Amino acid sequence: MTVNPHKTTKTSRTAGIPFLLKTAFINALIALVLFSLMIGIRTEAGSDGQLTYWTRFGDLASLVAAVFGGSIVIELMRQWIGPTGAEKLVPASVQSGMSFVGRYLAPALLIFTLLVPVIFYDQRYILDLAILVLTYVMLGWGLNVVVGLAGLLDLGYVAFYAVGAYSYALLATNFGWSFWVCLPLAGILAAFWGMLLGFPVLRLRGDYLAIVTLAFGEIIRLVIINWQDLTGGPNGVSGIPRPSFFGIPLDNSDDGLAAKLGIEYSPTHRIVFLFYLILALALLTNWVTIRLRRLPIGRAWEALREDEVACRALGINTTTTKLTAFATGAMFGGFAGAFFATRQGFISPESFTFQESALVLAIVVLGGMGSQLGVALAALTMIGGFELFRSLETYRMLVFGMAMVLIMIWRPRGIIGHRSPTVYLTKAHAISSDLVKEGHG
Amino acid sequence: MDYFAQQLINGLVLGSIYGLIAIGYTMVYGIVGMINFAHGDIFMIGGFIALITFLILISLGLTAIPVILLVVLLVSMAITALYGWTIERIAYRPLRHSFRLAPMLSAIGMSFVLTNYSQVAQGARVKPIPPFIVGGYTLHESPDGFVIQLSNIQIMVVITTIVLLAIFTWLVSRTRLGRDMRACEQDQTMAALLGVNVDRTISMTFVIGAALAAVAGLMYLLYYGLVDFYMGFVAGIKAFTAAVLGGIGSLPGAMLGGLAIGLIETFWSAYFSVEYKDVAAFSILIVVLIFMPTGLLGRPEVEKV
Numbered sequence: 056m057t058v059n060p061h062k063t064t065k066t067s068r069t070a071g072i073p074f075l076l077k078t079a080f081i082n083a084l085i086a087l088v089l090f091s092l093m094i095g096i097r098t099e100a101g102s103d104g105q106l107t108y109w110t111r112f113g114d115l116a117s118l119v120a121a122v123f124g125g126s127i128v129i130e131l132m133r134q135w136i137g138p139t140g141a142e143k144l145v146p147a148s149v150q151s152g153m154s155f156v157g158r159y160l161a162p163a164l165l166i167f168t169l170l171v172p173v174i175f176y177d178q179r180y181i182l183d184l185a186i187l188v189l190t191y192v193m194l195g196w197g198l199n200v201v202v203g204l205a206g207l208l209d210l211g212y213v214a215f216y217a218v219g220a221y222s223y224a225l226l227a228t229n230f231g232w233s234f235w236v237c238l239p240l241a242g243i244l245a246a247f248w249g250m251l252l253g254f255p256v257l258r259l260r261g262d263y264l265a266i267v268t269l270a271f272g273e274i275i276r277l278v279i280i281n282w283q284d285l286t287g288g289p290n291g292v293s294g295i296p297r298p299s300f301f302g303i304p305l306d307n308s309d310d311g312l313a314a315k316l317g318i319e320y321s322p323t324h325r326i327v328f329l330f331y332l333i334l335a336l337a338l339l340t341n342w343v344t345i346r347l348r349r350l351p352i353g354r355a356w357e358a359l360r361e362d363e364v365a366c367r368a369l370g371i372n373t374t375t376t377k378l379t380a381f382a383t384g385a386m387f388g389g390f391a392g393a394f395f396a397t398r399q400g401f402i403s404p405e406s407f408t409f410q411e412s413a414l415v416l417a418i419v420v421l422g423g424m425g426s427q428l429g430v431a432l433a434a435l436t437m438i439g440g441f442e443l444f445r446s447l448e449t450y451r452m453l454v455f456g457m458a459m460v461l462i463m464i465w466r467p468r469g470i471i472g473h474r475s476p477t478v479y480l481t482k483a484h485a486i487s488s489d490l491v492k493e494g495h496g
Numbered sequence: 497m498d499y500f501a502q503q504l505i506n507g508l509v510l511g512s513i514y515g516l517i518a519i520g521y522t523m524v525y526g527i528v529g530m531i532n533f534a535h536g537d538i539f540m541i542g543g544f545i546a547l548i549t550f551l552i553l554i555s556l557g558l559t560a561i562p563v564i565l566l567v568v569l570l571v572s573m574a575i576t577a578l579y580g581w582t583i584e585r586i587a588y589r590p591l592r593h594s595f596r597l598a599p600m601l602s603a604i605g606m607s608f609v610l611t612n613y614s615q616v617a618q619g620a621r622v623k624p625i626p627p628f629i630v631g632g633y634t635l636h637e638s639p640d641g642f643v644i645q646l647s648n649i650q651i652m653v654v655i656t657t658i659v660l661l662a663i664f665t666w667l668v669s670r671t672r673l674g675r676d677m678r679a680c681e682q683d684q685t686m687a688a689l690l691g692v693n694v695d696r697t698i699s700m701t702f703v704i705g706a707a708l709a710a711v712a713g714l715m716y717l718l719y720y721g722l723v724d725f726y727m728g729f730v731a732g733i734k735a736f737t738a739a740v741l742g743g744i745g746s747l748p749g750a751m752l753g754g755l756a757i758g759l760i761e762t763f764w765s766a767y768f769s770v771e772y773k774d775v776a777a778f779s780i781l782i783v784v785l786i787f788m789p790t791g792l793l794g795r796p797e798v799e800k801v
Binding site: 085088089091092093094096097098099100104105106108202208255256258259262263265266267269270271273274277278280281409410413416417420424449450452453455456457458459460463464467468 | 525531541544545547548549551552555575578579582586587590591594595597598599600601602604605606607608609610611612613614615616617618619621622623624625626729733736737740744771772774775778779781782783785786789
């Protein structure tokens with residue numbers, strides 16, 4: 056049985072103004088009760104520890120008025136567009152057109168990305184933002200292996216990012232090893248932790264898996280905070296060496312790359328180098344994922360996502376399948392972490408909270424799980440959109456949370472809601488992702 | 497021994513608070529089959545509303561503590577329940593028949609909204625209140641001077657929990673609503689065919705869960721004397737851990753799991769290290785799930801082919 060929550064019956068649609076006003080009035084009344092104490096009254100602890108309060112009835116009144124007006128607008132839109140609303144906003148022809156565009160969008164986007172440092176060479180801010188977006192693209196592609204392909208819901212992905220970042224930071228600051236030695240080590244260590252997480256959760260499914268991965272992420276973060284001797288605790292690790300161009304430092308010295316090439320030194324060189332480094336890492340993730348999908352192990356992941364019982368009946372070793380998914384995803388998370396550490400030069404546990412895990416998961420789901428292009432577009436949208444609200448620091452997460460809710464209501468299947476099959480007989484038919492079981496663990 | 501007894505009391509009190517929050521999780525999971533990530537934040541909102549109501553009542557000049565407590569209890573339960581209802585309507589109901597990850601992400605988004613809403617509305621600083629319920633009993637005094645204390649607030653937390661549990665058990669096992677809830681838990685489609693209003697039952701589940709979380713918020717406020725905007729996240733994970741530990745979907749399991757987490761955390765802090773108490777709680781969750789994947793009192797999940 057399907058219950059349509061937005062079922063607008065004929066009577067209510069023709070009910071007109073009295074119905075509109077009644078709905079808006081009820082909504083405003085609910086808002087008044089909800090916000091009465093939280094918005095209407097502001098508390099603050101004084102200098103002597105005594106709580107004081109003052110009233111903000113103006114704010115309360117404007118919020119309630121906004122809810123009143125907003126519900127009239129929403130109700131009008133619902134009557135105008137129709138009960139299903141969202142789907143009509145994007146007609147079917149446009150949706151099928153999007154898949155056509157999708158074929159050319161990916162190469163176009165890649166060429167544009169390659170040219171970003173050339174076009175925006177003087178704009179440090181844009182380059183920094185592009186590096187940030189690419190970091191999240193890589194994280195999204197890494198998590199996509201675990202969630203999108205293998206269907207294992209991982210809420211603690213940021214733990215592997217943290218393991219990679221701390222592995223590089225500690226190896227580089229304590230032993231002075233170079234970035235290029237530490238990068239694979241960070242990946243291997245993160246993969247090892249991924250397997251370690253994999254073992255206990257092998258028997259768990261769905262939501263149990265989600266909560267254990269969440270707990271695991273928190274455990275790693277708490278250990279980092281409390282193991283002060285090793286990790287520096289809440290103060291983090293600073294003085295992490297910058298990456299070198301295969302041994303040649305990117306600085307102003309006589310040994311620097313600029314001096315050796317005989318060009319004038321500019322700090323932008325390092326940023327451009329970092330840009331191409333993360334682009335290469337992200338493309339490596341993408342390439343490996345696409346290749347693995349065609350191999351037996353990748354097919355086993357997708358089969359596992361669809362039906363675990365059938366997998367076992369067909370003789371697929373679910374233990375190794377799950378472990379490899381966790382390890383592969385974690386390894387890419389570790390690479391991204393090492394890159395993060397060398398870019399920032401400073402890391403602390405604050406960068407590895409649950410919020411980050413949720414952000415990466417949101418990117419994967421919003422992009423349309425399993426869709427590489429979708430994840431990249433989602434990372435661009437989310438991180439770019441997040442950046443727009445930089446000046447409104449306090450409202451940023453509020454808006455982000457609301458956006459997450461609204462996007463899920465509007466497009467629960469993500470931007471790219473269809474996919475082309477990994478293996479096909481004669482001709483590849485794109486299938487709707489409604490037919491794909493994802494995240495059942 | 498005395499030290500042990502004292503920690504046992506502290507652990508049971510903390511466990512009662514976790515248990516109250518865990519019931520909300522377990523009910524929603526049992527009926528709708530989703531993890532309500534925002535539930536911890538509803539607990540936090542309940543704490544804030546209780547704090548503000550206290551403040552208003554005191555500045556109005558009320559002095560009778562039982563009256564104040566009763567009014568605060570009713571106000572915070574009512575408003576928080578409305579929060580639970582609204583959240584279900586806005587963020588979860590449209591997604592009820594969507595694929596599994598969608599409601600979970602929507603719930604995570606809602607959790608961010610509530611945390612930051614509270615930060616924007618009430619500021620990021622910790623809000624303390626003066627102790628209302630003071631005094632207590634000395635149960636035992638050992639020769640070396642260690643005293644086992646049972647404070648009045650501890651007694652109140654435990655008694656409130658027991659009373660609420662009794663009311664709640666009666667509600668689920670004896671009333672029409674409880675029967676509807678159990679029917680929806682079994683099979684929503686069949687329940688709807690037999691005349692159960694599924695939408696209303698699910699709404700009521702959220703309302704009751706939020707009201708219980710509000711009581712937990714009030715108890716937390718009275719016990720620790722403070723609230724802050726971030727407390728929902730940690731308490732939420734702990735309570736969810738408790739629900740999973742007890743076997744998600746099982747009401748006695750949620751209470752048992754809450755007590756277990758409370759005791760583990762208290763004893764770990766007392767005998768090992770305070771810093772790693774959360775690590776201990778989460779590690780035990782993982783260990784229990786390895787050996788008992790459905791929790792302590794959970795029913796084994798039937799794998800459908």
